[in-house]
Amino acid sequence: MPTEKTDTTIALPPPKTRGVQSLEEVLQRRRSIRELATPPLTWGEIGQLLWSAQGITNAEGLRTTPSAGALYPMELYVATADGVFHYEPRAHAVTRTLDADVRAELRKLSLDQDCMNAPCVVIMAAVAERVTKKYPEVGDICVKLEVGHAMQNLLLQVTALGLASVPVGAFDPRKLRKLLRLPADQEVMYLAPVGRGK
Numbered sequence: 001m002p003t004e005k006t007d008t009t010i011a012l013p014p015p016k017t018r019g020v021q022s023l024e025e026v027l028q029r030r031r032s033i034r035e036l037a038t039p040p041l042t043w044g045e046i047g048q049l050l051w052s053a054q055g056i057t058n059a060e061g062l063r064t065t066p067s068a069g070a071l072y073p074m075e076l077y078v079a080t081a082d083g084v085f086h087y088e089p090r091a092h093a094v095t096r097t098l099d100a101d102v103r104a105e106l107r108k109l110s111l112d113q114d115c116m117n118a119p120c121v122v123i124m125a126a127v128a129e130r131v132t133k134k135y136p137e138v139g140d141i142c143v144k145l146e147v148g149h150a151m152q153n154l155l156l157q158v159t160a161l162g163l164a165s166v167p168v169g170a171f172d173p174r175k176l177r178k179l180l181r182l183p184a185d186q187e188v189m190y191l192a193p194v195g196r197g198k
């Protein structure tokens with residue numbers, strides 16, 4: 001179990017905004033891949049994935065993923081062998097929140113699925129209240145729609161980088177929040193184990 005909170009911050013390399021494959025090629029090739037090779041991803045690769053899902057792309061702070069009212073309810077985390085890290089979109093950096101490898105526990109709390117055996121798991125959490133307090137009727141659904149946008153961006157970026165992933169929605173959100181020591185207002189919405197294809 002994680003025991004320590006640390007404040008180590010890692011500046012991520014600037015995201016690339018040019019790739020070698022067209023969007024259409026990436027759409028054609030995206031596939032859920034459940035057998036993931038375990039060698040670690042580089043921080044450059046992880047940073048590119050986080051940017052694709054929540055990176056800031058203009059001076060006003062708008063992001064790669066659309067957001068109802070530009071309220072940005074999502075918080076992204078990444079679990080690696082080195083701990084759990086929170087993505088800070090403004091700085092394009094990650095800050096370590098847990099100094100322990102929680103990936104085996106993450107897997108257990110996700111129906112023990114083999115696909116969770118990955119060098120890196122991206123955790124998409126959200127603070128629904130950021131949206132529901134402005135849009136009480138549709139806020140909850142807007143948050144779920146936004147998480148879907150972010151996941152699709154990430155899966156396309158995974159494909160463009162030649163990596164492999166599968167979106168995982170089968171997990172126990174309350175136990176995951178506890179494991180990851182998330183604030184009470186954050187709920188885990190979606191997971192993406194990412195590795196290299198076997």
Ligand SMILES: Cc1cc2nc3c(=O)[nH]c(=O)nc-3n(C[C@H](O)[C@H](O)[C@H](O)COP(=O)(O)O)c2cc1C
Nearest residue numbers: 030031032033034110113115166167168169170171
């Ligand atoms: C909301 C959602 C949750 C999913 N959860 C899981 C999951 O927990 N485990 C899994 O192996 N695949 C999961 N998938 C992936 C689907 O099984 C997969 O997208 C589907 O079989 C179609 O294959 P494709 O993604 O290769 O096109 C999920 C997909 C969605 C959209």
